[in-house]
Amino acid sequence: MKKSFSFNTEPHVADVNGTELRFQAEVLGDEFLDAFTELRDAQKAAQGIDLDDLSTLDPAALRGASRGLRGFLARLMLAEDAERFMAVEVVKDGEVLSAHQDWDEAQQAADQVAGARVKWTMPMPDRILVALMEWVTELYGGGADARPTGSSGCSARALPRGGKGGAARSRSKA
Structure with missing residues (x-):
């Protein structure tokens, strides 16, 4: 097989x-x-x-x-x-002052310029x-x-149920 x-x-x-x-x-x-x-x-x-x-x-x-x-x-x-x-920018008054790959690094750069802030280059x-x-x-x-797509023959089969089914009566069957 x-x-x-x-x-x-x-x-x-x-x-x-x-x-x-x-x-x-x-x-x-x-x-x-x-x-x-x-x-x-x-x-x-x-x-x-x-x-x-x-x-x-x-x-x-x-x-x-x-x-x-x-x-x-x-x-x-x-x-x-x-x-x-993950790119971030330091901006002030709409002008990009610097670009970074690390938020903390960008925040440190922004802290050096009054009124500057950090923002994601790709906001989401x-x-x-x-x-x-x-x-x-x-x-x-x-x-x-x-x-991956493929014929159903490539798919894994369901695992067999272990043990026997329970013998208890269902509460819904009064």
């Missing part, structure tokens, strides 16, 4: 308002888990965000959570797209970032979209 397996060789593409972000065709389990661990650590640092009481909202914690999500996504992208995705609503995170988790976590 021979069993064939295949894996994706073409990048996954997310189209965000006409901008394509290409993600790695396949990501090894450790690589995905490392990226996910970094995301989890960033979310832990943002704990204490209570959306029901915005008076206690710490903008730095919220920004940290968003940056962690961007970092997670960038680790799974092709290098060129990750670089574009958090809801899109969350949707991208869910999509890549499904892709690399074994969701339906992660498998």
Whole structure:
């Protein structure tokens, strides 16, 4: 008996308002888990965000959570797209003063110029970032979209049920 397996060789593409972000065709389990661990650590640092009481909202914690999500996504992208995705600029009065790949580095540069601020070169609503995170988790976590298309004979069979069915009577059958 021979069993064939295949894996994706073409990048996954997310189209965000006409901008394509290409993600790695396949990501090894450790690589995905490392990226996910970094995301989890960033979310832990943002704990204490209570959306029901915005008076206690710490903008730095919220920004940290968003940056962690961007970092997670960038680790799974092709290098060129990750670089574009993570690019930040220091701006003042609409003029770009400098470009960076690290938010903290850009913030240090902005702190040196009165009235300067840091902004993403590719701004994106958090809801899109969350949707991208869910999509890549499904892709690399074994969701339906992660498998290459092919004949159903290439698909894995359902695992057999272990043991016997239960002998208890159903409550719904009175």
